Each structure stands twice: as C-alpha cells, then as structure tokens.
Amino acid sequence: MAGSSHVYQAPRGTRDFLPADMAIRLHIEQAWRTASINHGFDEIEGPTFEHLELYTDKSGPGIESELFSFRRTGGETDFALRPEFTPTLARMAAAMGRGLQQPTRWFSMPWHYRAERPQRGRLREFRQWNIDVIGDESASADAETIAVALNALGQLGLGPDAVRVRISHRNVVNRMLSDLGVADDKVTAAQDLLDKRDRIDASAFKEKAAALGLDAAAIERFQAMGAEPVPASTDPATLAEAWSVPAETLEELVALRDELAARDLLDACEWDMSVVRGLAYYTGCVWEIHEASGNERAIAGGGRYDTLVESFGGPSVPACGFGMGDVVLELVLQDRGLLGDGTDLLPRPDAFIVCLDEAADAQVVPMLTSLRNAGLHARASDKATRNLGKLLKDAGRCQARHAVILGEELAKGMVQVKDLDSGEQQAIQASELVSHFGAG
Amino acid sequence: MAGSSHVYQAPRGTRDFLPADMAIRLHIEQAWRTASINHGFDEIEGPTFEHLELYTDKSGPGIESELFSFRRTGGETDFALRPEFTPTLARMAAAMGRGLQQPTRWFSMPWHYRAERPQRGRLREFRQWNIDVIGDESASADAETIAVALNALGQLGLGPDAVRVRISHRNVVNRMLSDLGVADDKVTAAQDLLDKRDRIDASAFKEKAAALGLDAAAIERFQAMGAEPVPASTDPATLAEAWSVPAETLEELVALRDELAARDLLDACEWDMSVVRGLAYYTGCVWEIHEASGNERAIAGGGRYDTLVESFGGPSVPACGFGMGDVVLELVLQDRGLLGDGTDLLPRPDAFIVCLDEAADAQVVPMLTSLRNAGLHARASDKATRNLGKLLKDAGRCQARHAVILGEELAKGMVQVKDLDSGEQQAIQASELVSHFGAG
16 A cells, blocks of 8 residues: 555656646647548547557567557457557448448547657657548548648648648659669668668768669769758649659649649648658658758658558558647647647636625525536635635636626625626626626 | 458457547537536546556555556566546646645546456446546535536436436445444445345345344345435435434535535435445545436446545545546437437538539639638538539538539639528628638
C-alpha cells in the first residue's frame, strides 16, 4: 500500500493533460473535426490495440521494436497498441466487403503509440488526425486531402503564408534516379539517402552515393535534387526541362496542379523532389506540410497509396490521405504565439454567481440549477467571503462572461448582472435570469 | 505479406466505429461534456497506460488478472492499460502538490480497459465519463455529482421518470449489519453477500448468511435489507424506525437529502441499503443509477471516497464522484428507441451541390471551396449522372439541408437552392451562396 510519500510518474513519452493543456488539445481537435466534416468526411474509430499480426504480417517482425506490442499476462494472443491507423482502416474496409461505397471519405483522430526514444516533436503517445479517401484515383482526391489539411491549419491561425506544402511524385523521383544511373535494385537505398540528405554531412552523402554506383557528375546532380523547390504554378515545359524528364512523366503532377489551382491552393504548394517519406509505401504523389520557415519537423505527411488497403487485407482500391499529429503541430502553434498557456481556450462560464447576503445563500443552488437546466454554463464562488472584489476576482479567474450578484434586493426578487467584458451592470428580475442569458 | 483473402478481426471485446456508430458515441460524449462544463467541471486526461505499480501497489498483484498489463517486448518496465481513472487522477493531483486548488472539479472521458470475459453491457474496451470533486467534504458536493449525471442523462432523453438513483450510505449499512450481529471482521464478507443477493437463490443466501454467524431471525432481516427502497423524501424519523438505527447515523444522509431537494432531484432518488458497490472503497454515500424498470446493468456508479486519492499517492483530501460507461448507457438508450441506427445523428451538410450542365462542371470545386472556407459543410455528388432525381436522392441520403442545383442559368450567374426539409426552391445569385447560408 503506497502512502502519500510515494510520487508516481507518468510513463516516459506520455502526457498528463491538466485543464489548460486539455483546452489546447481540444482546440486542435476541433479544427481537425470541423475541417473534416465541412469537406464531407465521416468520422470513424477502431480499437486502441489490434492483433499483433495485423502489423507484422505486412511489415515483418522487424517492426516489433517500434511497437508497444504485448501479450497479456496469462493470455494467449499478442496485441500491439496502434502505431498508425491505416491497418485498422483497411481491416474495417475489408469487413464491409461490397457494402463499401466508392469513394468513401473517412477521418479519425485517435491516440497512436510508438516505442521510440521521446524527443522534441516525437512522443510515445500522440493524437493523430487521419484523412483517407478510398476508391478515388483522381487527382481531385489528392487535392481534396491537401485542402482539408490546409483548412484545419487555417482555422488554427496557420494561413497559406505560414505553411508550405512540399509535394513530390514517385514517377518523377524514380525517373530522375534512373537517369542518374541508379540501378533498379538500388532505388530504395537511393530514396533513403535522399531522405537523410539534410541530416548527414556532404562528405558522408557523397560516400554513400558513390556506394550506390553513381559517378561524380551524377552525385552532384543527386545532391542538387530538390535543393531548390519549384513553385507549384510552374508550367510543365519548364519543369520537364529543370528535371530533365519527359513531359509524360509529369501527367499526374500536372493534373494535381490543376486541381490545386481550382481550390486556390497553388501559392501554398511547391514541388520538392527531395520529399521521400517512405516512397515504398506511396504510389503517386507524396507530400509534407512544413512551417514556412522550416522550423520543427513536418506537421503532416501524406500522399497516394493505391496498393496499401489491399496489402492489409482490404479490397483492391485506390486510396490517398494523410496523417497529422498533435505534437509537432502544437510546437509550431506555440512557436508562433498562437496558443498562449491554454487558459484563454477554456470554456467561459455564462454566469458566475456571487452572494453578498446570508439571507440569499439558500437561493444560490436553485439558481445554479435553473441556469444549468437551461443549458447554460453556471458557476458560483467556493470562497467563504462576502467581499465583492475578491468574489469578482474569482469570476474573472475562470473568465466568466457575467457575474450575477445576489444581495439584499433578492428579497424583492432582483439581482445585479455585471457584464465582465464591458463592465456594464444592470438590475434584473431573478426570475428572468435564464431568458436574460438567451437560453431556456 | 497478407493478401486480400485474409480477413483480420478486431480483438475480442473491442469495437469498430463506422460513421453511424461513431455518431452515437459522439452524441453520448457531447451530453457528458456539456453537462460537465455547465456544472463547472474542467476537462483533463492522462496516458492510456500507466506503470503497472500504480494499480498493483494499492490493490495487490491479484488485480493483474483483470488488467491488460504488459511488458513491452525487450522493455524493462511493466505497464497496464488504464482500468479506471482514479489512480491517474490521484497521481496528477499529487504532482500538483500545493498548487491543487480545493475544491477542484475535474472530468474526463477517455478509454478504459478490462480483461474480463465480454458480455452484454461489459466490453474489454469502453469509454467512461469520470466526474471528481476533490477537496470538498460537504453533502453539496455529493448532490452536485448526482445532478451532473442526471443532467447528462436528461440531455440524452432519459428524464427523471426514466431513471432511478439508488443511494446507500456506509454509516447506515454498517450499523444495520452490526445490529444483525455481523462481527467486525465479517463486515466485508457480509457486504459482498448483500451485493450478490439478487444473483444467487434464497437457500444459497441463507447458507452463506448462516456462515457469517447470523441466526434465523437475523438472516430474515438481512434478506429484507433494502428489498423495498424508500423514497428519498421520507422523513428522518420514519427512516430511523424503518432501519432500526439511531437518528445520528442518518446525519450525512439527511444533509444529502436537503442538497438533492435544493436541486429538485428528490423524485429521481431513493434510499436502497442493498447498494454496496465496493463499500471498502467508499467512505460515505454510495449510489448507482439504473434504468427505471431495472433493465440492464447500472448506468453509473459513484459515491464518496475520502481516503482514495491519498491511497494512490495523492494528497489527503476528501473526494467524491462517479463513473459512467458508454456500453450500458447505449444499451439503455437503444432499448428505449432513443438512438435509432445513428444515421440521424450524423452531421448534416448545409449544401449539397448537384450539377446538371457540363458547362458548369468547372464551377463545382470553386463553389465547394468558397462554402467550406466560410465554415460551411458542403458536399457534391460523386455520381456520373445528370439525372436530378438520382442526384437529389444522393443529397437526401446524407441528410443535406439544401441542394444547390447548377444548370444552364449558371452562365447568367444564377443557381437554384432547394430546401430539402420544406421542399421550397428559389433562384439566387451564385455569388451570394455563402451569405444565403448565413456564414462568411
């Protein structure tokens, strides 16, 4: 039996959410949900843990080290906490069989878990918003997923100038790698190296590029790949020349450009062929959203993955989407001063009752009750004082919109209502409190 | 690599939430959150899993069989998925030390996990609403927790006639047991037996009661304990006589009655001294909410637990509260026809765009974009048809409020807006669509 002297800790890489922390998380989730709904996505959710095989069948047992996998004490089945949502999504789509409408537009925003070393922007337990369009192979679907992501960020104060969508395409990247002289069996290794480019020094990069069989001139071109992102509005002929690829390689990318333009999103987007993000997984465009100055890790990552749902046991359908976690996003919002300490995001009481007269004390609870029954957020002071200043400070601390002041005039059925934003005060009938606050 | 022929299953006792299922869950959560906020509670949350010792230090290793406890493959620390919220709450309260305001009113509504055999009303993964008042020993706090529970149920359609709050009190139960002749060291066993009374037959009950040292007359009185619940409005003298306990035993219960009366809740409440619900855990009143006809398990359970927060490493503070899970509640709501299949609870599109004219096709996406940028829920048909009837059926299927019909008149800047509830239709300027729907 532990006494009060023992202080327990939250597991490493997880978080306790006190009210102001929670208000920040709900603020982010509200933007995700509103953007999703307004763009015609339906919310779904699955279990927090799945059978381990759902993850290892596809990715091999190597993935176990990144999972919170477990066998319950005394149990016979292995489970793992969800590291990503796609396997669950594919399982649900498969279970629906022919009942699965095409296209289906789903979103979810549950907890995810990764058994990594916690660091800035990466925790072991995080909230992730997942958007998926299943059964639509058009570039319109890709553009729609980018649109919904940017809409949510815009709601949070990250407008088109605050973020950059860096878009790459498997067809272009693979063509460029092939032109550099990368052999087919070295493509994945070359993609990995491209992905790491910014995190290793130039000489290490050259050495590894040489090991891929590239000559000095090719290494130089490889190093320059995507070093200068190109505005998404650039015309196809210029792109084909800049990347030395034939025009037909750019067909999907040009279609995506037109769909982004129809949504007025071109200014926030750029082509960046160094964006790799697990190209083995993606089959078409691949994109990341970054804070405009490049601070922090990627805010979101997505693309097209036409074979993924089937590979997890789902139907053979084209699909695209993205994931956006809460950890990096909150850092970016904090960096830009868009959240404060969260207290301004807490729900504001409509009415905060303070009682200055002992004879009125018995009316506080019935008054709270009638306000709450009418759907209003009503609080009263817990302080054992009749000092109006102290009581109003209490009301201000929880950001109440109005103080309802009970005094001697309550004997005549009257209360004072003080608007705590404007400072205006008026006497009203106690019986009209509910209608005064516009409810009932 | 699994092919599409392999169909994965969700783990036993967990649920997949397709959009209509999710709409039901969100409907319930919305009532919980609204009631909590309106009653002045602040939302918090903690990690999904905790160090195993947080649970076993208090309850002993025996509890492990009820937990999803696990040691991550290759890890060195044991964890367990959260079976209840109180340990996390106590840990958070302890971490705040002297910064913990008293009273503190917190709520949470996260996932909980129990490694039990799944059955009707009991799953392995469930959502639970937790309400806690920390640092308030008054009967007002107890009544407030009952009020917030009933307020949420009322929002969901379970008014005061649809539910019963069955309230017991440790002081009264223990006094009655003592008067029956139950020795101090047999009190817990007697409580357990009382708790099981409805689930075992009369002869088994008598046998077990005799093993507690009760004579035939005492067994009869024991059997009758709480068999007839008493209206909560009953006056104390009548109660003292009915239960053969001295008036001072009833002090806290009478104070609770007065607080319930001030909140106009007496009619939904009754005294029922057979409610046990782990009296070892509770230190004052103990209560359950049941559907009025007694269908299904208890909807909620709570009470006062003045020593619990300290026992989990928190400060020594009085506390009371309750838990309400989503599984039984959803069954009760379904039994009473209050949910349907959930489709009526899905978010309704403000506008559903249908396009009858090829020349107008290029306007669909920009129109969707401007509606969505204005914060409206806008969809368009995915069907490759110009048949208005089929398209309107599509709009009806997702319960859109309005159809926006694009035809030849769009060349003159006009669209038809059909109110799908009233059937009224009018022509308006396409440029005024956003303001027509009251946003922008």
